[in-house]
Amino acid sequence: MTKVAVIGCGGMGNIHADRYRSMPGAKLVGVCDVNEAAASALGAAAGVPWFRTAAELLEATKPDAASIAVPTYLHAALIKEVADRGVHVICEKPLALTSEEAEEAVRYCADRGVRLFVGHVVRFFPSYEKLAEQVRPLGGEAGGVYHAKRAGSHPGLVQPWFKDADKSGGVILDLMIHDIDFILGTFGEAVEVFAFNRKTNDIDYASATFRFKNGTIAQLEAFWGYPGAFHTSFEYAAAGGIVRGESDSSESLRVRRSAPPGSGSGFVETPQSVLLEDPYYRELAHFLHCIETGEAPLVTAFDALEAVRWAEAALESAREKRPVKPRKEEKPA
Template sequence: MNIAIIGCGTMGMAYAGNLAAMPGVKVTGVVDINAGRAEKAAAVSGAKAYTDVDTLLQQEELETVAICLPTYLHKPFVLKLAEKGLHIICEKPAALTLEDALEMKAACEKHGVRLFIGHVVRFFPNYANAYRQAHSGVIGTAKMAHFKRYGSYPKGMDGWYSNHDQSGGVILDLMIHDIDFACWLFGEVESVFASVIKREEPEMEYAQVTLRFKSSAIANLTGYWGYPGPFTTQFEIAGDQGIIRFDSNQVQSLDIKLAAGPSGEQAAVQIPSSPSLHDPYYDEVQHFIKCIQDGSEPRVSAADACYAVEIALAAERSARTGQPVIMGGNAS
């Protein structure tokens, strides 16, 4: 499988490292408008570095492309690459609007290529375990849940994260992980209520969202860009016969403390990690590649990704109006 990576920021570099190590996969090209970043990804993956997609497409024989660009660029690149007959693995969120996300999905269907959106939380072993446990019956029927996802304020190229028109903000970019997981767990959403706090100096955005599902389950989600503590995820799923809890600050299977202080340099976008043979991004991309190869359905579909965007935008709307947003129609 020949694959190219477009966008060599934090996520593109993670893809480069993972794909380079994956059997049966060859990274043939990496693209970034910043030549230095493209070179770095090329060095990691053994691919050739490009600074524009057109040259990549002219020079390389590709089957699949991984899009690791800022959200506002997802749609134009997905449409362009689908037209070229390439399968697409695209970082989350799918797009900034539901219409754009649906258009991307439709374009891929029209051109007969697969579209996968990187809702990686479904591949995190702690979340996948919780999903299995919650559906195994050991906690009875899952009824309520809490999800928390806090990190530093992400620093993308030209500050694109802090531009709401480019990233969609903390709900669409960060909390969407938990929105997708909650919908995977509980199904279709009936209503959404949200509050958002956004400030400059120091830059922060914080959201609290309550989803009420058609199953009558309730979930409360909090997301925070600009959290002064370490990257933190927590969840609790309460059933009528049991509770499942996770706190990223209480699961260190390895702790190394060095006498000299930490070097101080912080990642542009924090990515959680826990000692494991492969990181969840590896498992996710490997799963998507397998789906391309054998035509099977992915753990998270393009329709699921569109739905997560729909719920995230409903939350934004609720935060603006101060009233709940009632969801209509079916999931996909």
């Protein structure tokens, strides 16, 4: 039985606590938040003790692992505080506000012998898993063209810190980073990014084009302030066919394969239904399994660092109005 605690009792903290409570092999032992009303409400709902600070929580409950679900600008300090106790860290994305902070967090946890996991949950959505499986059959070594979009209302309307780029990183670091992590994990080595960012008090929109070593071009869009429901979509097109998916179609995946030469029709369409599963449950269960077994996670700490590094490059590109190639970092052994 793995004892887990949750630091941060906002929306994501509630999700983590709820999933742990329903997970065989996991025992939620406590929650904390500087907002006493939020901490006490989640503690009461989950039937566990609540605390005002991480120090009080960690000292009283002695967890094996702790979820960090607080605003991004607090990640780096809390990762260190949890690691100093010898407790494994499960941190919500992004890992940190800057690549320097992210590198330090990875190194800090490694030096103390604790595991560091980062919640890039898109990798656990069934539709995106199926997409990743289709990339090589359809694109082969030559790669293809990818377009993805995610858009919704501005989170700063609910939590004002999102509108402060020094605390959230803005739409690229907080929202687009979902897709940045996915393309880096799916298409291999990226070599360059060219980005645009349009910001007002009410909207934060970004578009970024990533070029990959194998020739794949990935176009990402992220939009805070979209006047409609939150939604996501993606399309991958290559010589072997097209894969499309969108949240509005309940995570269904549509694959159109190129027909063999001389077959008459242009495409053979193969509808595919994807079983709906809760990706947060799958992600957290996977992380706890890795703690118990010592296995490497689907999303490594280095992957999370790379996502921050490329998000940072996109931000630089948008500021400088030019393509950017971030410094290359060797993956630790």
